[in-house]
Amino acid sequence: MTTIAQTAQQSLAINGGESVAYAMRQTDPEVVAAYPITPQTFIIEKFSEYVADGLVNTEYINVESEHAALSACVGASAAGGRAATATSGPGLALMFEILGVTSGMRLPVVMHLCSRALSAPINILCDHSDAMAMRDQGWVMMFGADPQEAYDQALVAHTIAEHAQVKLPFANVLDGFTVTHSVERVDVLPDHAAKAFVGEYEPEVWALQPGGGATFGGLDASDFYFEHKRQQAEAISNALSVAQMQLDAFADVSGRQYSLVETYMLDDADVALIVLGSSEGMVRAAVNDARKDGIRAGMLRVRLYRPFPVEQVRAALGSVRAIGVLDRAISFGAPGNSLFQDMHTATHGMSDRPFSAGFVYGLGGRSTPKQEFRDAIRRVADMLDRESEPDGPVYLGLH
């Protein structure tokens, strides 16, 4: 059998915003509704060109706000169409009410979230305070690390979201500027292959179904609301196996194999840094330096953040004895920041549970040089010598 991986893929020099727009052109959603906001702008500027040039059949809705953008996607999806949007930081904040509406109505809307710090003080640069704010809203969340992954995940997103065992919205989370504005080589599938992979959206029930129709967003009082939330918990749990299955299917056509967690030098590692998104590149470099200094260091990157891949994280950690968890957002007043809490819970009950330390880095786009991550590895290794964990997080690069 000749897979598409064996046929020619075109290599483009484009940034992450353009690579997402390229995938959106290939998936050709019935409706795209978005409001421009830095650093998401490349996506909708480029996609608007595709619409203007007649390269897609999409109804592109210029809305007055992000609240309206996601609401329009909800309406389009409930009506039976494939819908997509893109936003960043404060734009996501303005969507907040509709985040739960989308997942609660079980609508597989795809959002490309170009992560940006939440105000105030106003800041247009990257951190994960927006993504962490949406983590409990019932969306499947996948973090990409570069423009290639931004493109690939943008295609896979629909196949996970629309799967019969899932039927939930999907956030393709991409670091603002680092991914969205960085020009890199991106290998793209031929249009026919991308369209064949993503397929048509065929909902079981939709509002404008001829001869029937359905009511979306009706009232649940205390009688069934609890039960519907339980259904969502089941559906997002199903997304674990569905996500890996669809990533595997994507590997068959693209030749690019992804996992729910990605590892680097972890097999024989004593200490590891845990990271989300594009910072993995600098973390790998720090791991290399630590190895040169005789520390058996490694890295674990969590790709699928919601649902959190507990078993995959445990299996990947193997014999790692100490971990440092890198959070790019503060969960104010919490006993630990978001990824730290997830890792702490995921490793709870392991017979040889590793020591763990929390780190906060890169807020508001603060650049974290390699030496900062190298210093984090030193602190993680120190836990092994002291056989104790620090009380609170270390703030890397804080002046």
Place this chain on the structure above:
Amino acid sequence: MPEGPVWKQIPEGGIEILPGSTDRIRTGAWRTERPVIDFSKCTHCMICWVDCPDACFEVSEEQLTGVDLHHCKGCGICASVCPAKCIEMIPEASFAEAAQK
């Protein structure tokens, strides 16, 4: 019928697949006042029918005939907009007292 707990049996996402459920489900129970029409003054202008947010006014052959109290919430918009002043909002308690007598 699927097996298992209730949450596995009900439609996902609260999506109502049988149209017309609004008619079947009675939602007037939280009303505190009900509109009472004095038909001797009613001109059948239908402004109440137009303005009622719950489509409660019953009409037959272009004549106003009554109010669907299974769905009326007692908001009083009809009494407010009626040009003939023929709709009065009467407290539900008085009907309950009358029923007890």
